[in-house]
Amino acid sequence: MTPLPVSPPRTEAERIDWLRLIRSENVGPVTFVQLLRHYGSAGAALAALPKLAERGGMARRIRIAEAGEARRELDAAAEAGAEMLCLGAATYPRLLALIDAPPPVLWARGHVHLLSDPAVAIVGARNASAAGQRMAQQIAAGLGESRVVVASGLARGIDTAAHRASLATGTVAVLAGGVDDIYPPENAGLYAELAETGCILSEMPMGMKPQGRHFPRRNRIISGLSYGTVVIEAARQSGSLTTARFAADQGREVMAVPGSPLDPRCQGSNRLLREGATLVQSADDVLDTLRPVMGGSMTEPDSREPLLPFPAPPAEETLSDARAAVTSLLGPTPVDIDTLVRMSGLTPPVVSMILLELELAGRLERHAGHQVSLI
Structure with a gap:
């Protein structure tokens, strides 16, 4: 049985939140899934974005897609006869869902x-x-x-x-x-x-x-x-x-x-x-x-079940001590995330959250093979 990375939205309000999140600044497929797993919903992730980007070193406020922007996209899709396919839903392409970091939303x-x-x-x-x-x-x-x-x-x-x-x-x-x-x-x-x-x-x-x-x-x-x-x-x-x-x-x-x-x-x-x-x-x-x-x-990926969410986001006290350790291990050369976890001595959720902050601040680039580098 292959686990799903997220549970799909079930209401129009949740679909709007999904669209807002994936259309927000510096949110890619990997970041999207990690935000949902850390915070439990797209709405909660949207509320957390400004603080996360600030902690990652962004000097200005991150651009978050407005609800009106998402509604206009839904209206345009309805006019064109397009259907929204969300990762984890039965209508989402089965093989595509199995690749590394599949697109969370398709039209x-x-x-x-x-x-x-x-x-x-x-x-x-x-x-x-x-x-x-x-x-x-x-x-x-x-x-x-x-x-x-x-x-x-x-x-x-x-x-x-x-x-x-x-x-x-x-x-x-x-x-x-x-x-x-x-x-x-x-x-x-x-x-x-x-x-x-x-x-x-x-x-x-x-x-x-x-x-x-x-x-x-x-x-x-x-x-x-x-x-x-x-x-x-x-x-x-x-x-x-x-x-x-x-x-x-x-x-x-x-x-x-x-x-x-x-x-x-x-x-x-x-x-x-x-x-x-x-x-x-x-x-x-x-x-x-x-x-x-x-x-x-x-x-046979139809029998997949949602993953349990990540543990609650680490406390700020834990992260403040860990940021320097993770950032010091990063540079322009891509490094495997498992290597970061091993060399920093930190837990995977802590390293994941720090990388998430850096990416939302526009300071981290993700590469194939679960590798990252500092911009």
């Missing part, structure tokens, strides 16, 4: 039930060749015939080909902006079809225009939704390689279609194969690769 348009079906990501070059697009179509169509949902990012090229080939059988498009923002604009027709027959998903606020820093977050969701990621035509610096790295970090399968060594669009995907990605050339290859895990424990 979804279309057929949300597709998020509960087994999925495979297909990503690749925006300036894809005709052969690459045909390969994406063939693999996507073959996966659909086997009742596997295709996840991608609605980008030009490979993403578009994969979505179009799986519209009739089930496809999920993850956006870097809000679910009500169509990007790229030339995919407006495909977006409309996805809203009718597929599912459109994003962690960004309603109405948000995509920015460069949003695309890695989108890619992390694409891989997190999926049992495996198939890369078709990716240049050396392609964002598709970011999706593949996320998939590997999440313990998911990374697959790639081989391409011509003379084509720059294939240099990144060919490099994945040299580094150990599984070579695939058809939907059957993908299914053969994933069959062991698709029949395994990752398909």
Whole structure:
């Protein structure tokens, strides 16, 4: 039985508090979950934010999202026909909930039930060749015939080909902006079809225009939704390689279609194969690769139960003596949190609270593998 990190909101007031908390300054997925577990509810966490940020060294008052801001986002979602999916709820994507620090809140348009079906990501070059697009179509169509949902990012090229080939059988498009923002604009027709027959998903606020820093977050969701990621035509610096790295970090399968060594669009995907990605050339290859895990424990997270909350927040007297010890161990080089606990001689809740204060003050950065560094 896999424990849930939090219990989902059950009333509109709780949903507003969740939106306010995740939209507040310096609150990311890890901080969000830790705040809920320390304080028991989003409302209590919101009340604690100013003091926590002050204790972490913030010289001004932290920006906390207003209730009116959250209500406007809920209204915009209702107008767009979008559904709010909260971590811990039955509607939240099952595989995504298993990754490290899943997004606490998602917005979804279309057929949300597709998020509960087994999925495979297909990503690749925006300036894809005709052969690459045909390969994406063939693999996507073959996966659909086997009742596997295709996840991608609605980008030009490979993403578009994969979505179009799986519209009739089930496809999920993850956006870097809000679910009500169509990007790229030339995919407006495909977006409309996805809203009718597929599912459109994003962690960004309603109405948000995509920015460069949003695309890695989108890619992390694409891989997190999926049992495996198939890369078709990716240049050396392609964002598709970011999706593949996320998939590997999440313990998911990374697959790639081989391409011509003379084509720059294939240099990144060919490099994945040299580094150990599984070579695939058809939907059957993908299914053969994933069959062991698709029949395994990752398909059974429905019986999870909420974790017990953290112990009550440590007393200020305890924290004041411990802050210097933890901060002295931090620097620009990432360090594992377990190492901080061991070297400081402090309890995990005390170290967790001090890191929480530093992050809310904008002084701490979190890295993959439960590592942190001082800004």
